[in-house]
Amino acid sequence: MRLHVEEQYDHEDNSQTVYSFTNTKAFSPISVISTEVLEEVFEFAFGMSFGGQGYHRNHRAGGIDRRRNGQIFADTFQGKLAEFALWDFFISNNLEVPKPDTEMYEEGIWDTSDFEYKDIKIAVKSTKSYGQLMLLESEDWNDEGLYIPNLNTGNELYHYFILLRIQPFTQSILLENRCLFNDIIDKDSLKELIMQQEYSYDIPGYITNRNLVQLIENNYFIPQGAYLNVIHEKNKMDADNYYIQTGHMHPINRLIKILQNL
Template identity: 45%
Template sequence: MKLTYEKKTDGDYYFVNNPKLFNGISIDKTDIEKVLNFAYSMCFGEGHHRSTRTGGQNSRKNGEKFCNTFQGKLAELVLYNHFKANSIECNEPDFGIYKEGIWDDSDLEIQNKKLNIKSAASQSNLLLLETKDWTSEGKYIPNLINGATNTYDYFILVRINPDVKKLFRSKSLMYTNQIPKTVIEELIFSLFWTYDIAGYCSNEDLKMAIANKNILPQNSFLNKYTKMDAENYYIQSGNMRSIENLISKFINYSQTQN
């Protein structure tokens, strides 16, 4: 399903019309701490994150990089725990601290199926993939070059509450390159963190979205206020399948192998 579109004098506006309500599940403090330590090392320590998105215009400061890294890795970890709780064997999330030009191959892998985990804030209802990263056949272009995983079997949208970017903006931490770790720890640990799994889609669903030109253009506005830094393919949360369906697939496959 395509987003609602409105052409206005000041730009192109797109609106979500098939959302899914956020249904939060609590996140353990030890998981928050593990992810915080990782994100801080990646963004303020010896790790590396690129300053711009693929096709993006805005150069990101370390504060924004931390928000993206923290939210993304937290999404991987809570999903890994969710699969474990359902007795599904899964590789652990990669907490390696990588230099420039090196990154982990894929987010999670189950039964030889590659999973691409996308994270978002709790109020978000879109799985977004930067158009310049993907071929029309649903292959991830950066990994076509380096020989790593370029085809993902499933894409899963995990939402996190509170919104870490909004939190950092409220404390004027978003657009700075130097933040003491103690300041971030105090801010993060003062809040109660939850997640939900909005849904999943397959590589075939991605190829269909690409073919149907489900695109949010660069510089367009999403839901009135969010200006798009880069052009993205999108799939609405209401069009995604329930994670319980995917869990059932994995359980059924495992039973047939025993």
């Protein structure tokens, strides 16, 4: 099911393209993320941003916005937290997968995949608790659904893509505390801010690599510069993305059964 698309006028009477949800899922938390995980993910995200210990690109594939360290921290923290949450979910379902990698790689060195289980590669995507889309930046994927940065490495094929939603949303926390756009920050103050939160997650669903190819073939696509739901700067798409709505994704328990039967 596609997003609804219409032209609306902004406050300067300019026509803008707005995409609206048509098939949603309510946030239904599965579990609370432990303090130990929060601490480990904090150290990783801080090192990859303010700490300057690893490389994390300061823009999205095809994006025009250049992210500050606060934004890189928030995105890195969110993404790695989702990996740990899924790892815990897998373990609780008797799927023995390696613990998420917190190695801080230099530029040009990539993870082969977020998770691998019996030669099945799984990508993890995350969004806010009220998010309703899995977004895949179009410049990262070719028409065969292969991950372009990993082409010719043997690691370009992801078999499954899982979406997790995290509450609260780290970007919002940093924005409310006026440090999202910082390039320097006191580490202890930021850690205190993060550690006083209670993070929970849900898993609205997953898609297969074949589903991704179908999205590409059928042009399930939101262009750079379009808006989601309302005309507001925070809802403006920074890069071209393929999309699928949460209400159209496969239930996670189906994938768990598939993996358990391998």
